[in-house]
Amino acid sequence: MTPLTPAPRRVGFSRKLSRWDIKVSPYLYISPFFLSFAVFGFFPIIFNIWVALHEWDRRLGQGEFVGLDNFAWVLNQPAFWTSLQNTFSIFVLALVPQLILSLLIAAILDQNLRTKTFWRMSILIPFVVMPVASAMIFSQVFGQFGLVTPLLHDLGWFTDVDSPFFHNRFLSHVAIATMIVFRWTGYNALIFLAAMQAVPRDLYEAATIDGAGRARQFFSVTIPSIRPTMIFVILTMTIGGLQVFDEARVFDGSGSGGTGQGGSDDQWLTTVLYLFNLGFGDWQDRMGQAAAVAWLFALVIIVFTLLNFFLTRAIADSGSRPTRASRAAAKKLVAQVRAEANAPTTHAERPTLTEGSQR
Amino acid sequence: MSTALIENISGPGAKKYAERRAAKGKPVNLSRPSDDSGGRRPGWVTYGLLSVVVVASIFPLYYAAILGSSTRLEIAQSALPRLVPGPNLLANIGAIISNHQIDFWTSFANSLIVAVLVSAATVFFSTLAGFAFAKLGFRARNALYVFVIATLAIPMQLGTVPMFIMMNEFGWIDSLTALIVPSLVTAFGVFWMTQYLKEALPYELIEAARVDGATVFRTFWSIALPAARPAAATLALFTFVGSWNDFFWPSVVLRSQKTLPLVIPQLSGAFTADHALIMSGVFLIALPLLVAFVFLGRQLVAGVMAGAVKG
Numbered sequence: 001m002t003p004l005t006p007a008p009r010r011v012g013f014s015r016k017l018s019r020w021d022i023k024v025s026p027y028l029y030i031s032p033f034f035l036s037f038a039v040f041g042f043f044p045i046i047f048n049i050w051v052a053l054h055e056w057d058r059r060l061g062q063g064e065f066v067g068l069d070n071f072a073w074v075l076n077q078p079a080f081w082t083s084l085q086n087t088f089s090i091f092v093l094a095l096v097p098q099l100i101l102s103l104l105i106a107a108i109l110d111q112n113l114r115t116k117t118f119w120r121m122s123i124l125i126p127f128v129v130m131p132v133a134s135a136m137i138f139s140q141v142f143g144q145f146g147l148v149t150p151l152l153h154d155l156g157w158f159t160d161v162d163s164p165f166f167h168n169r170f171l172s173h174v175a176i177a178t179m180i181v182f183r184w185t186g187y188n189a190l191i192f193l194a195a196m197q198a199v200p201r202d203l204y205e206a207a208t209i210d211g212a213g214r215a216r217q218f219f220s221v222t223i224p225s226i227r228p229t230m231i232f233v234i235l236t237m238t239i240g241g242l243q244v245f246d247e248a249r250v251f252d253g254s255g256s257g258g259t260g261q262g263g264s265d266d267q268w269l270t271t272v273l274y275l276f277n278l279g280f281g282d283w284q285d286r287m288g289q290a291a292a293v294a295w296l297f298a299l300v301i302i303v304f305t306l307l308n309f310f311l312t313r314a315i316a317d318s319g320s321r322p323t324r325a326s327r328a329a330a331k332k333l334v335a336q337v338r339a340e341a342n343a344p345t346t347h348a349e350r351p352t353l354t355e356g357s358q359r
Numbered sequence: 360m361s362t363a364l365i366e367n368i369s370g371p372g373a374k375k376y377a378e379r380r381a382a383k384g385k386p387v388n389l390s391r392p393s394d395d396s397g398g399r400r401p402g403w404v405t406y407g408l409l410s411v412v413v414v415a416s417i418f419p420l421y422y423a424a425i426l427g428s429s430t431r432l433e434i435a436q437s438a439l440p441r442l443v444p445g446p447n448l449l450a451n452i453g454a455i456i457s458n459h460q461i462d463f464w465t466s467f468a469n470s471l472i473v474a475v476l477v478s479a480a481t482v483f484f485s486t487l488a489g490f491a492f493a494k495l496g497f498r499a500r501n502a503l504y505v506f507v508i509a510t511l512a513i514p515m516q517l518g519t520v521p522m523f524i525m526m527n528e529f530g531w532i533d534s535l536t537a538l539i540v541p542s543l544v545t546a547f548g549v550f551w552m553t554q555y556l557k558e559a560l561p562y563e564l565i566e567a568a569r570v571d572g573a574t575v576f577r578t579f580w581s582i583a584l585p586a587a588r589p590a591a592a593t594l595a596l597f598t599f600v601g602s603w604n605d606f607f608w609p610s611v612v613l614r615s616q617k618t619l620p621l622v623i624p625q626l627s628g629a630f631t632a633d634h635a636l637i638m639s640g641v642f643l644i645a646l647p648l649l650v651a652f653v654f655l656g657r658q659l660v661a662g663v664m665a666g667a668v669k670g
Contacts, residue, residue, distance in 0.1 A: 018572075018574070021574050021575050021576075022495075022575060023497075025491070025495065025575035025576065026491040026495040026496075026497035026500075026575075027491075027497060029487040029488055029490060029491035029495070029579070030487075030488045030491050030492065030503065030549075032484040032487065032488065032543065032544045033484065033485075033488050033507065033544045033546070033549050034503075036541070036543055036544050037510055037546070040518075040522065040525075040540075040541040041510060041513065041518065043521070043525075044517075044518030044519075044521035044522045044525065045513070045517050045518050045521075047518075047521035047524070047525075048517060048518060048520060048521050050521075051520055051521055051524065056520075056524075058523075061524075105412055108405055108408055108409060108412075109409075111400075111401040111405060112400050112401065113400075113401065113405070113409075114400070117657055117660065119409050119413070120660045121652075121656040121657065121660055122412075122413040122416055122417070123412055123413065123416055124652075124656060124659060124660055124663065125416045125417060125420075125649070125652065126416050126419075127600070127659075128600055128604075128648045128649060128651075128652045128656075128659075129419070129420065129645050129648070129649070130603070130604045130606075130619070130620055130623070130644065130645055130648070131604055131606065131620075132604075132606050132620045132623045132624065133423075133620075133623055133641045133644055133645040134419055134645075136623055136624075136626075136627075136637070136638075136641045137419045137420070137422060137423045137638070137641060138419065140422075140423075140426065140634060140637075140638060141419070141422065143634075145434050145435055145634060147422075147439065182415075182416075182419065186412075186416060187663060190660060190663045190664055191663060191664070193664065194663075194664035194665070239514065243514070243516060245606070245607050246606045246607070246620075249606070249610070249624075250623065250624045253624065253627035260624065272516055272607070275516065275519070276607070276610070276611070279519070279520050279523070279611075280523065280610070280611050287520050287523070287524070290519075290520050291520040291521070294516055294517050294518075294519060294520060295517070297514075297516060297517075298514050298516070298517045301514050302514075
């Protein structure tokens, strides 16, 4: 019990202190992020312009000012253009199967399964396997003594002793795309699953009454309902997928077996690997040029992401228009049935499927 | 009652639907929302398909274990030398660990130190910032928060070259500091904790603490931090996995020091053409996180799904 004595002088000071505490603390608490971003995020990006405009050696440091020469040099390198082509080729080869597989797996998981957690955990295993480790394993699978090459031999498709996956440009992209699909499909499936579980079950009920089978329900109810999540996943896949490095770097072993530089003829040289080779590899010390590559590549990523965003949205929109109508019809039907059954509405119309309620 | 209702349903699938439900002894009353979420249990086809997916998820590691338990000769003779891991696995792993070129334990310790420090710091600083953004009033709060989210869109490759130059200036090349200091706090972490604390921490609790005379930091420490625990655990897991698996940045700044991902490509240099030894090494290095996953995977799954819903 505190007796109601007049406050001693100290309270005045501590109140002042407390007001100061409330005012300053928030800024103090958010400052680590802003400090860190300023030093390790913002400054390097600005500094990158400076580096790109200079000759820059890894050991000797800054050289003379060369203006846009580094950019011109990069744009004149066939390897740079090859790397862009490879990056997009691998990206597309990985994106399409990944999207289809993860949607299907999510649809399978979105049922009243026994031991749900077990299945969900199992498909997430590839996500915790080190990308470099899975890349090494897959390069073994596709290698001379692996699983696939002897099979191709036996089928007579391939006669050389060496593995075609290291010589043929397209096949090397297939192999690297396989690693990416392995790593990310389960992860994306879980994201899709989360979105699918938010789809109200009466929609499926209504679709069943309308006579829609499993497949029809998947395409006409599930896919349109998870549209925002699809856009989100495709965009993250785009940004991440264009930055392929780990898999390409160790595809040929990169020890004494290979050089880790993207193949003897740049078959699987990706742009980030090219940047690495220029600035930090054993190739050359061309940090100025590497900085120029970084700028050009960032530009490509931004343009491509925006393009992808509008394209995905347009496709998703046009696909959903008829189903939006059928969805309304289905809703009406359920409401009608309920009214005719003269049942008290125990269940108020939920605000279903508005764009906002999805996420 | 239920038959009368069936007649009222006009859809072509209605009869089949009603019959199926009746056969299972479930009411065919459509006026009631279907609260048995997911409806009927799926059949064996579903489980068969899922099993295929699970086998595909595990197969690469299994393949590594198989090869890692073989001898060099067995691999050259047949693509899949055996079905169950053989007796050579432990011997091969032993050869990896004792090889002085690889220095497995030092790399393991390096990876662990970096991942633990980075995740601990990220969780602490992100929760601190998240608490401020979610619950404390201050000038320009919303604008600053939008700024945090906007930084998520910047491709990090853009800063690699200057970052290397900076690390060189700081004298951090070839030291773990270069891996730890730049990743002490992330925009994603701040975003993640802010979103969680907005909902998980009622204002009443904070006010109560204030009335009791707690400082802001005391409020954070005894009220916000415990409330943030589930989201913090998930953030810690993701940060740990990301740091443990990172390959690009360590390849840029490390020279003689190694983390585990850097050791893997080294394997093929140290054991040229001995695929059995190489694969046993790959298996060994992939194993620790897998073991951790068995215990903490549930939380990771929940995190992936929660993050997806919030976007």
